[in-house]
Amino acid sequence: MQKNLDVFCVFYNLNLIKRWILLKICIVGAGALGSTIGGVLAESGSEVYLINRREEVVDAINKNGLMLRNGKTDRVVAVQARTSCAGIGAVDLVIVLVKSFHTKQAIENARDVIGENTIVLSLQNGLGNEEVIAEIVGEERVIAGKTYVGGVVLGPGHVQATTKGKQTYIGELDGRITERVKRVAKVFDRAGLLTTVTSNIIGIIWDKLLINAATGPLSGITRLPYGGLYKVPEIKEAAFAAVLEGISVAKAHGVSLDTEDPETIWWKAAEGLPDEFKTSLLQSIEKGSETEIDYINGAIVRWGEKRNISTPVNKTLVANIKGIEYALQYCEE
Structure with missing residues (x-):
């Protein structure tokens, strides 16, 4: 028994x-x-x-x-x-x-x-x-x-x-x-x-948002995977500017970030990924589908407006991606 x-x-x-x-x-x-x-x-x-x-x-x-x-x-x-x-x-x-x-x-x-x-x-x-x-x-x-x-x-x-x-x-x-x-x-x-x-998942959401804001739209605009994206100094400079705007917005909302260094964020985006890896935003553009730009760089713009913080770089990136989306949908090759 x-x-x-x-x-x-x-x-x-x-x-x-x-x-x-x-x-x-x-x-x-x-x-x-x-x-x-x-x-x-x-x-x-x-x-x-x-x-x-x-x-x-x-x-x-x-x-x-x-x-x-x-x-x-x-x-x-x-x-x-x-x-x-x-x-x-x-x-x-x-x-x-x-x-x-x-x-x-x-x-x-x-x-x-x-x-x-x-x-x-x-x-x-x-x-x-x-x-x-x-x-x-x-x-x-x-x-x-x-x-x-x-x-x-x-x-x-x-x-x-x-x-x-x-x-x-x-x-x-x-x-x-x-x-x-x-x-x-x-x-x-x-x-x-x-x-x-x-215990700080909101901060981590912002950490990932900043990474996507740095690489997503610039990859979508240039059509470059990570290998090419990281070889053009001017792209890096534009990414830094977009990230710095995002950091200012996050801080204004009391969000605790892992880092406030744009270079760290820039390199973390491609960490461990092969040169041929493409951002999800670029993948969407290549499929001719709508992107998530409104929820990434567009979110930085909206949250910035809540605190009267200007975000011209992110606004420009959003405008460029919106233009590409429009061209893919309505313009002939």
Whole structure:
């Protein structure tokens, strides 16, 4: 009898441990970054669903598996892909990685997977996504994060993934260190996603915003990947000017930044990335789609206006990207 009880206790405890380190996860917006993160989470044992609206992508993943390329080597990950959240049931964690201008619609379409204890984590670029999500699912469900993991789509269901040495930060919006955030971090760490729980996630959101503000629009305007972007001194000077404006705006709002040195921010943007790596904004332009410029440099402009801070460099970068978007949509080659 005691032996049977001991076996039961071991089995029960193993199940508790498994439930702690594994999650049922839905990636809403499984593009390059979403597929990268979802893929490594699936590899580590979590039950992962990738949501991508493109049927050819979903079909490729379900037929052949998700292909992740590290350097020149491809590996296949078994993971489930869907065009919608229908039929999945409630999940433990929803990770939102759609473009910022699709956030509201994407969360409304994800209601089927949001149960009583579901956490919703935004790892999106820019400012304001968490507020949009909270309006739909309630602020108590929302945690925020920023990641330096990278991904580039090579083809349907085929992604170049950059995770090694790339940090991810997550935290409660009110700065508390909670068990639920620590659990998510544990799951991420187990998948090889270096994750830190922070009490200053708002500051870290701004840290990432400044990096994107430095490289995104200038890459989009010049069409240069990181290798070329960092070889032109004038581009560096323009990036520094945009970042310095952003730092002034953040400080005026009482945001605590990791650094106020534009050079540190400039070099951190490309840290560990290959020369051929392209910013997400450039990837959007090459696909002829709308960019997130309004939520990056445009956010600096808007937040600057709230404190009467002039941001002419960021306004100019926004104007240039808006012009490129217009040309791609309305002008012939």
